[in-house]
Amino acid sequence: MDxxxxxxxxxxxRIVPGGDxxxxxxxxxxxxxxxxxxxxxxxxxxxxxxGYERGEIVGIVSPGLDRVEPVCPYYGDCGGCNLMHLSYPGxxxxxxGIVLDAxxxxxxxxxxxxxxxxxxxxxxxxRAQFHFDAEHRVCYARRSSNxxxxxxxCPVLTPALQQWLAGDGRDAAWSTLSQYTAGKDRFMAxxxxxxxxxxxxxxxxxxxxxxxxxxxxxxxxxQSNLETLERLVPAVVGDAVTGEEAADLYCGVGLFGAFxxxxxxxxxxxxxxxxxxxxxxxxVGAGARYAASSIEDWTKTTQASERYDYVVVDPPRAGLAxxxxxxxxxxxxxxxxYVSCDPVSLARDAGTLVQAGYEVEKASVFDxxxxxxxxxxxxxxxxx
Numbered sequence: 001m002d003x004x005x006x007x008x009x010x011x012x013x014r015i016v017p018g019g020d021x022x023x024x025x026x027x028x029x030x031x032x033x034x035x036x037x038x039x040x041x042x043x044x045x046x047x048x049x050x051g052y053e054r055g056e057i058v059g060i061v062s063p064g065l066d067r068v069e070p071v072c073p074y075y076g077d078c079g080g081c082n083l084m085h086l087s088y089p090g091x092x093x094x095x096x097g098i099v100l101d102a103x104x105x106x107x108x109x110x111x112x113x114x115x116x117x118x119x120x121x122x123x124x125x126x127r128a129q130f131h132f133d134a135e136h137r138v139c140y141a142r143r144s145s146n147x148x149x150x151x152x153x154c155p156v157l158t159p160a161l162q163q164w165l166a167g168d169g170r171d172a173a174w175s176t177l178s179q180y181t182a183g184k185d186r187f188m189a190x191x192x193x194x195x196x197x198x199x200x201x202x203x204x205x206x207x208x209x210x211x212x213x214x215x216x217x218x219x220x221x222x223q224s225n226l227e228t229l230e231r232l233v234p235a236v237v238g239d240a241v242t243g244e245e246a247a248d249l250y251c252g253v254g255l256f257g258a259f260x261x262x263x264x265x266x267x268x269x270x271x272x273x274x275x276x277x278x279x280x281x282x283x284v285g286a287g288a289r290y291a292a293s294s295i296e297d298w299t300k301t302t303q304a305s306e307r308y309d310y311v312v313v314d315p316p317r318a319g320l321a322x323x324x325x326x327x328x329x330x331x332x333x334x335x336x337x338y339v340s341c342d343p344v345s346l347a348r349d350a351g352t353l354v355q356a357g358y359e360v361e362k363a364s365v366f367d368x369x370x371x372x373x374x375x376x377x378x379x380x381x382x383x384x
Contacts, residue, residue: 243309
């Protein structure tokens with residue numbers, strides 16, 4: 001018998017990447033969604049593997065100190081938030097622990113001085129993707145499912161998107177939106193100040209960050225928490241980094257490149273998405289150089305053979321590809337700024353850079369996505 005269906009009693013030790021709580025039973029790890037550190041739980045085993053098991057909560061014998069009542073009626077069914085059952089201080093501590101554990105396990109690095117930059121816990125999210133169901137109702141995707149969950153509220157959205165979602169403005173725009181979404185099952189929305197921008201009726205939009213205006217297409221990527229972005233930008237491009245030449249790799253629409261131009265004589269922006277690099281040329285301006293290329297291919301160009309005083313990298317979840325890590329180790333820029341959306345790949349890459357002679361000068365978690373287990377970090381490496 002594989003043990004599926006049996007009930008265990010265990011205590012949750014901590015939150016792990018992905019948001020599950022981790023406990024142990026008879027020396028075996030048990031991962032439990034929706035659990036909180038300190039919870040004593042009755043858990044039903046739903047999956048078992050040689051090294052671990054997964055369980056679902058049957059009952060809470062004794063709640064942990066950070067367990068709270070979620071404020072969203074869709075919590076647990078919705079595929080978005082997964083830490084709303086934790087107090088906000090508890091969420092921040094969980095994310096700090098996730099990053100430090102990743103640095104130890106994946107990077108072989110301990111004793112990292114890590115600070116945590118908090119956010120507005122609710123009402124922060126400027127950008128969201130909505131789905132349609134068969135009845136053309138606005139939905140989010142359900143957790144661990146391809147089925148749709150009709151919604152009329154979402155407490156993490158900015159007020160402009162909340163009001164639209166609740167019907168204030170949505171009903172008036174619905175007939176226009178329907179013209180653009182016929183045959184589609186999803187669309188993007190962006191809330192800025194008092195306005196809700198919708199994919200289809202709206203295309204290009206502009207937002208202000210750090211006193212500069214940035215243009216982008218609503219289908220393209222731009223950070224979803226503008227308030228926290230205002231705090232990340234000075235950390236990445238502040239007074240601690242100056243010089244003659246800087247590179248903004250994975251530059252997107254040129255967010256960091258636009259500010260690097262204030263401190264460096266020349267900026268090189270590299271991005272493989274054609275639409276994004278087009279917007280980068282508008283946002284950063286004519287004084288910079290641009291390469292519409294994957295970073296891996298760019299490392300083989302003559303541009304990459306130049307000396308850079310500062311290199312900013314903002315890679316996808318997989319982190320830096322081996323060829324990019326090799327280029328950094330070969331080029332050895334005096335300072336590297338690493339913006340990360342995954343603590344494990346960041347830790348792996350950090351281990352490579354430290355072995356190559358860098359030290360961690362600054363490490364921070366920026367909580368761009370409260371109520372979720374998503375972790376964004378910024379680390380500044382300086383060559384010893």
